[in-house]
Amino acid sequence: MSLLDFARGPAIEVALAVFTLGVMWRLISLLGLPWAKDRTVRRAGAPSDFSAGVSGFIRHLWVPKGFGMTSRFALINGYVFHLGLAIIFFGFVQHILFLRGLFGVSWPGLPTSVISIAAVVTLGSLVAALVRRMTSPVMRLISTANDYFTWLITTLPVLTGLLAVSHLGARYETLLAIHILTVAALLIWFPFGKLMHAFLVFLTRAETGVFYGRRGVKI
Amino acid sequence: MSDGNHPGGTIGEALLARGISRRSLLKYTGYLASILALPPMASRAMADALAKAPRQSVIWLSFQECTGCTESLTRSFNPTLEDMIFDLISLDYHETLMAVSGAAAEEAMQAARAANKGKYVLVVDGSVSTAEGGIYSTNAGKTNLATLKDMASDAAAVLSVGTCAAFGGIPHAKPNPTGAVPVSEIVTDKPVINIPGCPPIPEAIAGTVAYIITFGKLPDLDHLSRPKAFFGDSIHDRCYRRPFYDKGLFAKSFDDEGARNGWCLYEVGCKGPVTYNACATLKWNGGVSFPIQSGHGCLGCSEPDFWDRGGFYKPLSASVMGNPAIIGGAAVAGIVAGAASVALARKRRAEALAAQSKASAAAQEKMP
Amino acid sequence: MSEESPRTGMAQSLLREIARALAALAETGACDAIDLRSLPLTGGDRADLETALGRGEVAATFDASGQSEVWETRHAGVWWVRHLGGDGRVAAETIEITPIPDILAAHPDDIRASAAALMAELAETTEETAHV
Numbered sequence: 224m225s226l227l228d229f230a231r232g233p234a235i236e237v238a239l240a241v242f243t244l245g246v247m248w249r250l251i252s253l254l255g256l257p258w259a260k261d262r263t264v265r266r267a268g269a270p271s272d273f274s275a276g277v278s279g280f281i282r283h284l285w286v287p288k289g290f291g292m293t294s295r296f297a298l299i300n301g302y303v304f305h306l307g308l309a310i311i312f313f314g315f316v317q318h319i320l321f322l323r324g325l326f327g328v329s330w331p332g333l334p335t336s337v338i339s340i341a342a343v344v345t346l347g348s349l350v351a352a353l354v355r356r357m358t359s360p361v362m363r364l365i366s367t368a369n370d371y372f373t374w375l376i377t378t379l380p381v382l383t384g385l386l387a388v389s390h391l392g393a394r395y396e397t398l399l400a401i402h403i404l405t406v407a408a409l410l411i412w413f414p415f416g417k418l419m420h421a422f423l424v425f426l427t428r429a430e431t432g433v434f435y436g437r438r439g440v441k442i
Numbered sequence: 443m444s445d446g447n448h449p450g451g452t453i454g455e456a457l458l459a460r461g462i463s464r465r466s467l468l469k470y471t472g473y474l475a476s477i478l479a480l481p482p483m484a485s486r487a488m489a490d491a492l493a494k495a496p497r498q499s500v501i502w503l504s505f506q507e508c509t510g511c512t513e514s515l516t517r518s519f520n521p522t523l524e525d526m527i528f529d530l531i532s533l534d535y536h537e538t539l540m541a542v543s544g545a546a547a548e549e550a551m552q553a554a555r556a557a558n559k560g561k562y563v564l565v566v567d568g569s570v571s572t573a574e575g576g577i578y579s580t581n582a583g584k585t586n587l588a589t590l591k592d593m594a595s596d597a598a599a600v601l602s603v604g605t606c607a608a609f610g611g612i613p614h615a616k617p618n619p620t621g622a623v624p625v626s627e628i629v630t631d632k633p634v635i636n637i638p639g640c641p642p643i644p645e646a647i648a649g650t651v652a653y654i655i656t657f658g659k660l661p662d663l664d665h666l667s668r669p670k671a672f673f674g675d676s677i678h679d680r681c682y683r684r685p686f687y688d689k690g691l692f693a694k695s696f697d698d699e700g701a702r703n704g705w706c707l708y709e710v711g712c713k714g715p716v717t718y719n720a721c722a723t724l725k726w727n728g729g730v731s732f733p734i735q736s737g738h739g740c741l742g743c744s745e746p747d748f749w750d751r752g753g754f755y756k757p758l759s760a761s762v763m764g765n766p767a768i769i770g771g772a773a774v775a776g777i778v779a780g781a782a783s784v785a786l787a788r789k790r791r792a793e794a795l796a797a798q799s800k801a802s803a804a805a806q807e808k809m810p
Numbered sequence: 811m812s813e814e815s816p817r818t819g820m821a822q823s824l825l826r827e828i829a830r831a832l833a834a835l836a837e838t839g840a841c842d843a844i845d846l847r848s849l850p851l852t853g854g855d856r857a858d859l860e861t862a863l864g865r866g867e868v869a870a871t872f873d874a875s876g877q878s879e880v881w882e883t884r885h886a887g888v889w890w891v892r893h894l895g896g897d898g899r900v901a902a903e904t905i906e907i908t909p910i911p912d913i914l915a916a917h918p919d920d921i922r923a924s925a926a927a928l929m930a931e932l933a934e935t936t937e938e939t940a941h942v
Contacts, residue, residue, distance in 0.1 A: 224747070225746065225747070227716060228747065228750075228751060228762070231751075231752065231760075231761050231762045232752070232761070232762040232763075232764060233764065235761040236761065236763055236764060236765075236768060236769070237768075239761075239769050239772075240768050240769055240771070240772035241772070243769055243772040243773045243776060244772040244773070244775050244776035244779070245776065246776065247772075247773055247775075247776025247777050247779075247780055248776040248777075248779040248780045248783070249780070250780065251776070251777060251779075251780025251781060251783075251784065252779070252780040252783035252784055252787075255780065255781070255783075255784030255787075255788075256784065256787050257787060257788050257791045316690050316692060316708075316709070317708070317757070317758075317759035318759065320708075320709060320757040320759050320760050321757075321759050321760050321761065323760070324756070324757070324760030324761055325761070332690055333690065334689060334690045335687075335688060335689060335690035336689070336690075338690070394676075395676060395678070395715050395716060396715075396716040399715075399716070399758070399759075403761075454919060458919070458920075458923055462874075462875065463874055463917070463920055464917035464919055464920050465872070465874040465913055465917070465920075466874040466875040468912060468913055468917075469874060469875060469876070469878065469893050469902065469913065470875065472891075472893065472902045472904065472913075473893065473895070473901045473902040475845070476845050476847045476848055476902050476904075479848055481843075481845075482843035482844065482845040482904050482906075483841070483842065483843050485912075486912050493919065522875070522876050522895050522901075523875045523876040523893060523894075523895045523901050523902075524895050524901065525875075526875060680850075723848075728895070728897050728899055729899050729900075
């Protein structure tokens with residue numbers, strides 16, 4: 224069995240299985256946990272929990288007034304690579320074909336040139352994010368191995384995908400196999416590392432909104 | 443393979459005897475230089491070298507195969523320049539083409555072998571059955587496995603012609619009931635050149651043999667022992683539809699507008715990007731066309747296990763699921779694991795609460 | 811074909827390559843050749859190249875294991891050599907920068923064989939005449 228056959232077959236299958244198992248386990252065990260009752264008295268005029276949750280999430284989409292340029296840059300940079308990743312993942316025809324194989328639905332892709340530009344920008348943005356993490360004293364203090372590993376596991380598929388599309392460094396079948404293997408690694412790591420924020424970000428931000436909203440604080 | 447002692451005469455002498463001028467040979471080497479991607483100025487030296495070389499003895503064995511490879515090499519419509527390969531070689535034994543059969547055929551093979559001991563090129567098409575000692579494919583009461591071992595021992599080199607001989611091919615496809623293996627798994631002490639393809643391009647067979655005769659050595663080979671001159675580039679690299687791939691313009695079915703416009707066939711399963719062969723440049727049926735030009739994606743027939751790569755019409759980037767139920771099973775397992783940890787957490791909390799209320803009740807009782 | 815076939819600019823770069831080789835032939839006498847079959851020429855490119863090189867004084871056709879056409883272009887020393895294979899399609903095609911293409915000259919081995927054959931023929935005729 225060639226490396227490509229291994230990557231397209233058992234590797235991606237096992238990775239998808241681990242991803243599904245891990246995500247299910249983590250979400251259900253988290254959502255099913257017994258809640259500690261909030262015994263505070265709801266402040267008069269406080270919004271309902273639902274609207275506090277939604278507005279808490281929305282308010283976190285932008286930097287509050289009073290924060291400096293660096294924070295604003297970090298946030299914009301975050302948007303850039305998240306958007307870039309989405310364009311690459313959902314817009315590249317080869318990826319749509321992969322998704323069609325899994326879910327049976329497809330949609331029109333974007334021109335390859337657009338995807339290539341998006342990939343280069345995304346890669347630059349990811350590097351910028353790493354540089355900030357490593358240079359900012361606060362970020363360095365709160366960063367763990369989990370953060371750095373998650374960065375690596377996110378960046379590798381972008382890098383290897385770009386190499387595969389441009390046929391750089393090795394034969395195409397090898398580049399494609401390595402690219403698929405990096406995606407498999409991402410899927411396996413996903414439920415257990417910081418990538419799980421893709422699901423949990425909605426819960427954590429809404430929960431913060433609810434907690435403070437009840438106390439009449441907008442945060 | 444030349445040793446200066448030519449009982450059968452040189453190629454030059456043989457051509458002269460047949461009244462074929464050296465112009466023909468020079469034309470042929472010009473053609474060879476072109477298909478072998480050698481500098482065109484080399485053709486003169488090649489012609490002189492060939493004229494002095496003996497005709498190369500070739501013994502051709504057919505194992506688990508369909509004869510498509512022999513057809514590919516021999517089925518030209520009229521005697522042409524390309525047929526000059528048969529002036530370069532002495533096809534001393536060919537199981538399918540020869541007129542004699544039975545004991546006479548066996549004698550012919552042994553005679554050819556004795557006359558050219560250590561010098562002949564052994565061409566094999568078809569895979570070798572190894573299950574049950576190789577009894578699934580036999581000839582004259584002898585298994586292919588035994589014949590191959592026997593005949594390879596006196597050969598100068600072995601040429602595995604076609605994907606079956608080179609990589610096991612279709613007999614090797616799952617579940618491989620005959621235990622089919624490529625020639626290179628049996629012959630390990632001789633140089634083995636693979637010229638895969640289903641069938642291989644005739645120019646690739648003839649060009650490789652001609653190279654060996656002309657230069658007296660094996661051509662440059664890739665990691666799968668394929669001559670780089672023919673298998674150095676992927677179909678995709680030389681495909682005339684490549685610009686459409688680069689732009690992301692794909693035919694979505696075999697009769698849509700994209701297909702009619704000649705767009706890239708990646709979405710309908712073309713394996714061109716991972717297939718190394720010369721179809722896109724040498725083409726087929728005398729340069730008329732090749733599969734992609736005729737509107738069908740590349741099957742990848744010159745690559746190992748092309749039959750077992752998850753379907754000819756499945757795009758290369760789609761995954762090949764052995765059993766999709768594994769994903770469903772994983773989802774169920776995840777739900778069960780989640781529910782179990784929830785149950786555990788709730789039980790612990792209930793126990794903690796019970797212990798707490800018991801403790802506080804006990805504390806109240808103690809109060810005076 | 812030439813009208814609808816796209817141009818890649820290959821004809822122009824080939825002309826420059828031919829000019830360079832021709833200058834070398836004029837200066838040092840070094841011969842050169844360009845294999846057209848291995849280049850990704852479109853029909854349009856080929857037509858452009860053929861028009862640009864034109865036809866000179868010499869043209870030859872011959873049959874040796876298939877038809878061949880050789881002609882000198884309007885540039886002395888630049889030859890177009892085309893060999894046809896089965897079904898009249900082009901099996902090999904080169905531009906040769908040389909005083910005379912090798913394929914036109916008789917080969918020494920062929921000359922030796924012819925000389926011997928002619929001698930033998932004459933000897934036979936003389937013998938026959940003598941008997942009369």
